[in-house]
Amino acid sequence: MSHTKMLRVIITSTILLLSLLLARPPPADSTGSQFGRGGSGSSSDDDVYIVYMGAANPTNLAMKEAVLGSLLQSGGRQEMDILNTYSHGLSGFAARLSAKEVESIAAQPGVVSVFPDSNLQLHTTRSWDFLQDLSGSNAVPPLPASSRPDSSNVVIGIFDSGIWPEAQSFRHEGTNLSVPRGWKGTCVTAADFNETACHGTKIVGARYYISDSPRDNDGHGSHVASTAAGAAVEKASFYDGLAAGTARGGSPPAKIAVYKVCDEDDCRSRILLHAFDDAIADGVQVISMSLGSRHLKEFLEDPQAIGAFHAVEHGITVVCSAGNSGPRPSTMSNDAPWIVTVAASTVDRDFRSDILLGGGKVVKGEWIGLPDLSRSPIYPLIDGRSAKAGNVSFRAARGCKPGSLDKKKTRGKLVICDIKDEGNDGKYINQVVEVAVKGGLGVIIANNESKRVAQYLWDVPITKVGSREAAQLMAYLKTNRKPLATILQTVVMGNYTPAPEVAFFSSRGPSSKAADIIKPDVTAPGVDILAASSLGEESPNKPKGRPKSSFNIASGTSMSCPHVSGVAANIKAANPAFSHPH
Structure with missing residues (x-):
């Protein structure tokens, strides 16, 4: 690492630290809506900037008002289009600003940084037993329940897509329903989220900053919350x-x-910074954040780093996902030294959805699905190139890219889609949709090395194979005039090895901002994790004619992060003064 870059990191951290050393208790009133929703109702965020002004002490808060006042005077505005304002753990605001206003604000006293509002990404049972098994038979046995630290006074703040409060994982059985000491938060109600969501459940607080309710409609937030602190569901x-x-x-x-x-x-x-500001004032002990962006170049323009820094200075442990952009180096997000950054690893369980070929040969496949196919190999098998549309390249057809397949050649067949040149993002949406709309009976994703099972069910049967299995399928196609196959039902295989190992998709370090920041800090189960889901309209797909499942199996560092958040809560219960050190 160059001396210049190292000096920049030191200066950045020093500025943040000095701003916190001057901090004072926040004022009693909260700027911004009690609902945690700022804004004028405008739909565009193209010209929204975040103005960061350090800690929430009286001096910085006064400077913030001065900056806003100067903008009104110099810009000839009747009012400012303020979307969010921060006054508890940090000082600043988010507003729609012109380029000239941005330049003017950046030069104002007390302004640490001004940067564009960016869009972050969510980093989409057996795992806890597996972690215990790893201790080995000669290890110290786990404490009996009566001797374990009581974490009922610990509040984990979940920054995510909301929660489905009716899920069994959030019921009160086994939970002390008393309000934790020091808790100052609130449960904001909405048309589909009434007060009962926070009474008789594990939920003590709820705020929303987006949409019109704290309710989780896609399942991600419920999955994360139940992994961190869900009640036992047999x-x-x-x-x-x-x-x-x-x-x-x-x-x-x-x-x-x-x-x-x-x-x-x-x-x-x-919005993320607004949540940090509220969580600090509410009195959470742990923050679990399964989202981020790896395209932020400086800590002073990184909302996760800024918000987490102020949270840590208030004694809050902040646990974040590393991201799903591996296996290349320096691909992780949430790389600030004061964040606990979590990678994803496998567990000793595998979901097999094998391919049975004509002649009886079985090729190993991996998927979680409910294929409505015969158990006998009666379906024609082709690769994407054999179904190529006339006006596209063989390479595009091989990968089943959108518009690359001919409907007549695809209809009624199982199609092998080779994604060797397409990356390993674990989604396969384009391939599945292309085969489905062209009438294919099923999809085999080939040359996929990512140990990441699907997070969604599809009406069309799917499985995926690695390079070795892909070679077996291609050899079968070449040596058979009428190749036939079927995709078998998913079965669970135990004692999967090697496990644990870092998942292929899990983002790697070191930090792209400073190469001497070696992260992630820890790995935890993040592949094929069973946890609570949502029954909302946007929750994962379901098979035809079946109700939505109240549990879902998902993979990603989003799933590994709350494992560590739960452990952090237990540590906080045993040692309330514990905080992840800088």
């Missing part, structure tokens, strides 16, 4: 008994405070 499983067992969080007695900062793919930086 006989939990996905469809048809997949991953059956007792689902429980890492710290079942702990309480949950919900901060809905995301809705589908909309996770704004300014």
